Amino acid sequence: xxxxxxxxxxxxxxxxxxxxxxxxxxxxxxxxxxxxxxxxxxxxxxxxxxxxxxxxxxxxxxxxxxxxxxxxxxxxxxxxxxxxxxxxxxxxxxxxxxxxxxxxxxxxxxxxxxxxxxxxxxxxxxxxxxxxxxxxxxxxxxxxxxxxxxxxxxxxxxxxxxxxxxxxxxxxxxxxxxxxxxxxxxxxxxxxxxxxxxxxxxxxxxxxxxxxxxxxxxxxxxxxxxxxxxxxxxxxxxxxxxxxxxxxxxxxxxxxxxxxxxxxxxxxxxxxxxxxxxxxxxxxxxxxxxxxxxxxxxxxxxxxxxxxxxxxxxxxxxxxxxxxxxxxxx
Amino acid sequence: xxxxxxxxxxxxxxxxxxxxxxxxxxxxxxxxxxxxxxxxxxxxxxxxxxxxxxxxxxxxxxxxxxxxxxxxxxxxxxxxxxxxxxxxxxxxxxxxxxxxxxxxxxxxxxxxxxxxxxxxxxxxxxxxxxxxxxxxxxxxxxxxxxxxxxxxxxxxxxxxxxxxxxxxxxxxxxxxxxxxxxxxxxxxxxxxxxxxxxxxxxxxxxxxxxxxxxxxxxxxxxxxxxxxxxxxxxxxxxxxxxxxxxxxxxxxxxxxxxxxxxxxxxxxxxxxxxxxxxxxxxxxxxxxxxxxxxxxxxxxxxxxxxxxxxxxxxxxxxxxxxxxxxxxxx
Numbered sequence: 008x009x010x011x012x013x014x015x016x017x018x019x020x021x022x023x024x025x026x027x028x029x030x031x032x033x034x035x036x037x038x039x040x041x042x043x044x045x046x047x048x049x050x051x052x053x054x055x056x057x058x059x060x061x062x063x064x065x066x067x068x069x070x071x072x073x074x075x076x077x078x079x080x081x082x083x084x085x086x087x088x089x090x091x092x093x094x095x096x097x098x099x100x101x102x103x104x105x106x107x108x109x110x111x112x113x114x115x116x117x118x119x120x121x122x123x124x125x126x127x128x129x130x131x132x133x134x135x136x137x138x139x140x141x142x143x144x145x146x147x148x149x150x151x152x153x154x155x156x157x158x159x160x161x162x163x164x165x166x167x168x169x170x171x172x173x174x175x176x177x178x179x180x181x182x183x184x185x186x187x188x189x190x191x192x193x194x195x196x197x198x199x200x201x202x203x204x205x206x207x208x209x210x211x212x213x214x215x216x217x218x219x220x221x222x223x224x225x226x227x228x229x230x231x232x233x234x235x236x237x238x239x240x241x242x243x244x245x246x247x248x249x250x251x252x253x254x255x256x257x258x259x260x261x262x263x264x265x266x267x268x269x270x271x272x273x274x275x276x277x278x279x280x281x282x283x284x285x286x287x288x289x290x291x292x293x294x295x296x297x298x299x300x301x302x303x304x305x306x307x308x309x310x311x312x313x314x315x316x317x318x319x320x321x322x323x324x325x326x327x328x329x330x331x332x333x334x335x336x337x
Numbered sequence: 338x339x340x341x342x343x344x345x346x347x348x349x350x351x352x353x354x355x356x357x358x359x360x361x362x363x364x365x366x367x368x369x370x371x372x373x374x375x376x377x378x379x380x381x382x383x384x385x386x387x388x389x390x391x392x393x394x395x396x397x398x399x400x401x402x403x404x405x406x407x408x409x410x411x412x413x414x415x416x417x418x419x420x421x422x423x424x425x426x427x428x429x430x431x432x433x434x435x436x437x438x439x440x441x442x443x444x445x446x447x448x449x450x451x452x453x454x455x456x457x458x459x460x461x462x463x464x465x466x467x468x469x470x471x472x473x474x475x476x477x478x479x480x481x482x483x484x485x486x487x488x489x490x491x492x493x494x495x496x497x498x499x500x501x502x503x504x505x506x507x508x509x510x511x512x513x514x515x516x517x518x519x520x521x522x523x524x525x526x527x528x529x530x531x532x533x534x535x536x537x538x539x540x541x542x543x544x545x546x547x548x549x550x551x552x553x554x555x556x557x558x559x560x561x562x563x564x565x566x567x568x569x570x571x572x573x574x575x576x577x578x579x580x581x582x583x584x585x586x587x588x589x590x591x592x593x594x595x596x597x598x599x600x601x602x603x604x605x606x607x608x609x610x611x612x613x614x615x616x617x618x619x620x621x622x623x624x625x626x627x628x629x630x631x632x633x634x635x636x637x638x639x640x641x642x643x644x645x646x647x648x649x650x651x652x653x654x655x656x657x658x659x660x661x662x663x664x665x666x667x
Contacts, residue, residue, distance in 0.1 A: 046489070048496040103463060107456050126437050129459065130495045133433065136466055137488040144474040144481035151474035158467040159376070165460045166378040 016064060016331045025324030025331070029072040032087055036068045039091040043138045054119050054131040058098055062114040062243065066332070067093045070222065070325065071197035074215045077321030080205030085146070089204065092142035092154065093197045099135035100161055102128050107165070108252050115243030150200055157196035164188025173253030173273050175263060182260050183224070190230075191223025198222075214312045218325065221309035226332050228302035231256035233336065235289050241337040247286050251277075257301065261294035306333050346394060346661045355654030355661070359402040362417055366398045369421040373468045384449050384461040388428055392444040392573065396662070397423045400552065400655065401527035404545045407651030410535030415476070419534065422472035422484065423527045429465035430491055432458050437495070438582050445573030480530055487526035494518025503583030503603050505593060512590050513554070520560075521553025528552075544642045548655065551639035556662050558632035561586035563666065565619050571667040577616050581607075587631065591624035636663050 018024045026033065044055035068090035075086045105113055105120040106128055112118055120128045136158075143154040168185045171177040198219030202212045233242060234249045235258045249256035250271055262268040271277040271285035289295065306329050313329075316322050348354045356363065374385035398420035405416045435443055435450040436458055442448055450458045466488075473484040498515045501507040528549030532542045563572060564579045565588045579586035580601055592598040601607040601615035619625065636659050643659075646652050 046493060048493045050496050050499075051492060099463075103459060106459065126499055127496065129433060129436065130492050133429075133462075133466065134489065134492040136463065137485055137492065140470040140474060141482065141485035141489075144470060144485065145478050146474075148475050152471070155467055155471035155474065159464065159471075162381060162460050162464040162467065163376060163378045166380050166457065169380075169456055 016335050016337075018327065018331065022327045022330070023320060023323035025069060025073060025328045028320050028324045029069060029076060032072045032082060032090070033065060033069060035087045036065065036072075036091050036094065039087055039142075040094060043091060043095060043142070044135070046134065050123070050127050051131050051134045054102070054123050054127055055098070055135055057116075057119050057122065058101060058113065061116055063094075063098075065094060066226070066328070067097055067193050067197050070194055070219060070328065071201040073321045073325050073328070074198040074201035074219070075205045077316060077319045077325060078202050078205035078207040078211060078215070080201065086201065086204055088142045089146065089150065089154075089200055090197065092139045093157075093193055093200075095135050095139035095142070096154075096158060096161070097193055099132045099139065102132035102135065104165075106132075108248075108254075110244075110248075112244045149203065153196050153200060153203075157192040160188040160192040164190075164192070168254070171255045173275065174255070175269055175273055177255040177260055177263075179260060182255060182257060185255070186224050186227045187220065190227040191220050194223030194226065195219035211316060214315045218309045218312040218316075221305045221312065222329060222332065225302045225305040225309065225329070228257050228298055228305065229332060229335065231258055232295060232298050232302070234258075235286060236295060237336060243337070247282055250282055250285055257298045258289050258294045261297050262289045262292050265289075265292060302333060306330075346665050346667075348657065348661065352657045352660070353650060353653035355399060355403060355658040358650050358654045359399060359406060362402045362406075362412060362420070363395060363399060365417045366395065366402075366420050366424065369417055369472075370424060373421060373425060373472070374465070376464065380453070380457050381461050381464045384432070384453050384457055385428070385465055387446075387449050387452065388431060388443065391446055393424075393428075395424060396556070396658070397427055397523050397527050400524055400549060400658065401531040403651045403655050403658070404528040404531035404549070405535045407646060407649045407655060408532050408535040408537040408541060408545070410531065416531065416534055418472045419476065419480065419484075419530055420527065422469040423487075423523055423530075425465050425469035425472070426484075426488060426491070427523055429462045429469065432462035432465065434495075436462075438578075438584075440574075440578075442574045476534075479533065483526050483530060483533075487522040490518040490522040494520075494522070498584070501585045503605065504585070505599055505603055507585040507590055507593075509590060512585060512587060515585070516554050516557045517550065520557040521550045524553030524556065525549035541646060544645045548639045548642040548646075551635045551642065552659060552662065555632045555635040555639065555659070558587050558628055558635065559662060559665065561588055562625055562628050562632070564588075565616060566625060567666060573667070577612055580612055580615055587628045588619050588624045591627050592619045592622050595619075595622060632663060636660075 015026055040059050044052050046052050071090040071093055080086060102119055105118040106125060110118045111121055144151060164185050168189060171181055195216055199212055199216040202215035234246055234256060237246055239245050249259060253272060253275060259272055265288045267288045268285045271281050309329050313322060313325055345356055370389050374382050376382050401420040401423055410416060432449055435448040436455060440448045441451055474481060494515050498519060501511055525546055529542055529546040532545035564576055564586060567576055569575050579589060583602060583605060589602055595618045597618045598615045601611050639659050643652060643655055
């Protein structure tokens with residue numbers, strides 16, 4: 008499953024390809040990512056490359072670029088740099104998340120944590136955060152503040168998720184707050200910064216922000232559904248990980264009235280038999296359907312914001328992206 | 338041992354007090370630190386405060402302020418902000434270091450890692466890095482780059498130290514490279530940025546840089562000596578930790594020709610009896626004397642750079658600081 012290229016979600020022949028319209032800049036982001044992770048300490052470069060070369064959909068840089076060009080931005084090193092910074096932040100959090108979740112696999116191969124150990128993986132996560140700020144720190148105070156705020160949200164989301172780990176008290180509102188912070192914040196900030204750097208008016212920047220926020224929420228909801236009903240080979244990791252980790256995912260929360268699910272969610276010592284039973288119970292009940300409906304609702308909210316942006320091929324790309332994210336199977 | 342105030346090294350009656358001449362700004366740094374660590378997730382604030390309220394000598398912000406005022410800088414929120422950023426970076430690395438070293442104690446109390454666990458401590462370290470960049474990112478490209486470079490050095494130093502962990506091949510040159518990256522870089526960057534923001538000429542900024550670098554090296558050498566000959570109660574942690582952790586400290590490197598020391602350094606399973614014997618062997622031999630001489634040499638190099646700065650009360654403070662750092666017993 009490992010790949011040296013980003014893993015692109017396939018686009019239908021009748022759809023406006025969101026990848027194609029910013030292909031040049033996405034290539035520049037790839038090059039900038041590889042340059043950014045260069046260090047005289049080979050370990051740092053190797054661990055960063057293990058994750059960055061190992062696929063990844065590059066959706067965060069893509070929405071940043073699409074929002075930028077869709078609002079009249081001209082291609083520049085600046086927009087490539089901030090899109091790179093956002094992907095670096097995402098990658099840093101993945102490295103630290105793998106430590107926090109004791110993850111075995113990531114993007115179809117063994118996780119950096121399992122391959123390189125705690126110390127080197129933790130330090131490489133720090134290194135990537137630093138590189139991100141090296142790029143982001145060159146922008147004006149507004150962009151620096153937004154980027155820092157997104158990062159702060161990521162850490163606050165991690166803490167909140169910890170509070171609701173294996174905690175049956177978790178409600179849909181708690182879930183939404185976690186997802187807004189942990190996942191949607193980088194989508195949101197990418198769109199907002201892309202629009203802002205294009206010189207868009209504040210009201211339009213707000214719509215780009217809202218598109219990113221709602222797309223990000225829909226994205227995480229689909230991720231959560233795929234963790235139950237997806238295929239391990241396509242996902243690049245085993246299914247059922249949220250249940251094993253006690254992670255309050257959307258299908259789990261929506262199925263918490265089922266004693267089998269609740270039991271597997273609450274107990275870290277649930278064996279694979281109980282996990283399998285609980286996954287079957289989630290699939291049998293209405294949780295998956297409800298979760299898909301919710302993701303569709305957020306996708307539609309994203310599309311409503313999109314309609315308020317001026318028509319352009321890039322706006323079409325952002326529209327297609329919503330559908331691709333909803334329909335994806337990895 | 339815990340304290341709600343920074344732990345100030347005592348100053349002799351005949352010495353120019355480096356703390357006193359920037360006392361107002363150091364107080365502002367304290368206030369800014371406490372404001373910076375505010376989060377709606379109480380865990381982040383509590384863990385950050387555990388370390389920040391728990392002492393710390395604040396030497397990095399102090400040298401930043403002294404270099405600034407000594408070169409004609411006027412008190413401003415800017416210099417307080419960058420001094421705060423540097424202390425936040427230092428604090429972030431302490432939290433992550435405690436995870437990497439599995440440290441039981443820090444600054445005279447139980448380490449955050451032991452008290453709050455891996456997940457929350459790791460995330461709080463990230464949070465502090467982010468807060469640091471929120472402050473540092475508001476400066477111009479030069480300051481952002483220097484700050485990011487210092488942080489990159491910290492991670493590269495961590496990796497290099499890992500390579501020489503329990504590794505008898507470690508030489509004095511390797512040690513100096515580790516120390517320049519892991520400890521001296523923040524002293525160096527603080528002095529450099531302080532001088533630069535005061536509007537000093539490049540040649541003078543370089544002297545401030547050199548002062549910080551050499552002071553930082555001397556500081557770490559003294560730290561290493563104290564780990565062998567210091568008093569646990571004063572240090573706020575047990576002595577002999579470098580040997581237990583297999584950390585290539587200066588006295589250990591200088592005593593590696595002693596089989597007892599080498600054996601304890603190389604083996605992670607060395608029991609307390611062997612550690613005690615090895616510590617005694619280090620104390621008996623010439624390593625401590627040689628290490629003190631080396632720290633003195635770097636201190637003198639720092640003083641030579643200092644002589645090239647214009648005379649001022651703040652320069653006197655920086656001079657006193659060199660002596661305090663060499664003579665300190667915690």
